[in-house]
Amino acid sequence: MSEHGCWLYAVTGKAVPAPPRGVAGETPRCVEAAGLVAVVGDVPLDSFGQDALYRNLEDLDWLSRVARAHDAVIATLPTVVPIRLATVYRDDARVREVLEQRAADFHRALRRVTGRTEWGVKVFAVPEPVPAAASARPESGTAYLARRRAALSRRERLEQRAAEQARDVHIGLAALAVASCDHPLQNRALAGEHTRMVRNLAYLVADDRAPAFADAVTACDQRSDAIRVQLTGPWPPYSFAALEEP
Numbered sequence: 391m392s393e394h395g396c397w398l399y400a401v402t403g404k405a406v407p408a409p410p411r412g413v414a415g416e417t418p419r420c421v422e423a424a425g426l427v428a429v430v431g432d433v434p435l436d437s438f439g440q441d442a443l444y445r446n447l448e449d450l451d452w453l454s455r456v457a458r459a460h461d462a463v464i465a466t467l468p469t470v471v472p473i474r475l476a477t478v479y480r481d482d483a484r485v486r487e488v489l490e491q492r493a494a495d496f497h498r499a500l501r502r503v504t505g506r507t508e509w510g511v512k513v514f515a516v517p518e519p520v521p522a523a524a525s526a527r528p529e530s531g532t533a534y535l536a537r538r539r540a541a542l543s544r545r546e547r548l549e550q551r552a553a554e555q556a557r558d559v560h561i562g563l564a565a566l567a568v569a570s571c572d573h574p575l576q577n578r579a580l581a582g583e584h585t586r587m588v589r590n591l592a593y594l595v596a597d598d599r600a601p602a603f604a605d606a607v608t609a610c611d612q613r614s615d616a617i618r619v620q621l622t623g624p625w626p627p628y629s630f631a632a633l634e635e636p
Contacts, residue, residue: 396421396430396485397438398477399463400470400626401496403427409463413456414438418463423486424493429467430485433478443476464626471499472626499631506568506594508629510622511607512576513559513589515552516615518545551616556588559610559619566603567593571629588617592629600624 397413405427409418412431421428436442446452457475464472479485489496564570573590595603604621611619 393435393439394432395435395438396479396481397433398473398479398485398488399429399431399460400467400472401426401428401489401500402467402470403497403500404468406467409466411459412463413459421482421485421489423489424496426489426493426496428485428489429463429470430479430482431463435478438476438478440478443478447476461626467626469500469504470626471496471503471631472628474628502568503594503627503631505598506596506627506630507600508623508625508627509593509595509600509603510625511559511563511589511591511593512587512620512622513556513591514618514620515549515586515588516618517585518548548616552588555614555617559614559617560589560591562610563591563593563603563606566599566606567595569594569630573629585618592625594627594630 399409399412399418403426405420405422406429409429412418412433414431414433414437416431416433418429418431421430437446446456460475464470479488560570570591570593573592575587575590577587593603607619607621611617
């Protein structure tokens with residue numbers, strides 16, 4: 391029979407109803423200490439132990455499936471500090487130790503996210519207009535160089551305008567949020583887009599301001615000719631509450 395460890399999903403301030411099945415098909419449960427509740431799942435170490443995780447995290451299908459299950463559990467919970475993927479402890483006693491040792495950090499994070507939700511805003515450059523077909527007539531070297539310089543200058547102007555508009559979008563949206571952060575840009579395949587990403591932003595927004603925030607994103611998109619602004623979420627507050635291992 392395989393040994394089991396405790397996969398940690400999130401930390402909250404009170405007991406919660408049983409979430410959906412977890413990463414190993416288990417039913418998550420609660421471990422309590424220091425006025426905190428850790429939502430954990432019992433996972434087999436032959437698949438989720440340290441050595442197994444090193445192997446499995448290289449398998450994109452496995453990683454995608456586990457990440458979806460991890461997020462699905464967190465999404466059902468009330469105000470939580472979501473824990474990064476693949477945080478596994480040996481037993482409940484170790485989970486309680488972590489809660490006690492980092493109680494102040496967890497309580498501080500919970501206060502920050504209570505009544506607030508994370509929203510993502512992705513900003514993409516509007517594609518450059520397709521130039522008219524070149525004349526079939528031969529052109530001189532001078533004409534070719536002039537045309538190339540004009541094309542490069544036009545592209546630089548478009549990129550600058552996109553960057554300026556994205557900056558203005560961020561300034562306006564940040565004023566409606568409690569906190570904000572810039573994430574690394576995603577490549578086109580990961581973002582599911584064919585155009586270049588300009589900014590990859592996250593905002594922590596008070597729940598009673600969420601409708602106004604969504605309206606502001608729509609307005610930003612409508613008035614910006616060099617960029618397209620896309621709202622994503624709501625998400626658990628990974629960007630603003632998740633704690634790394636000390």
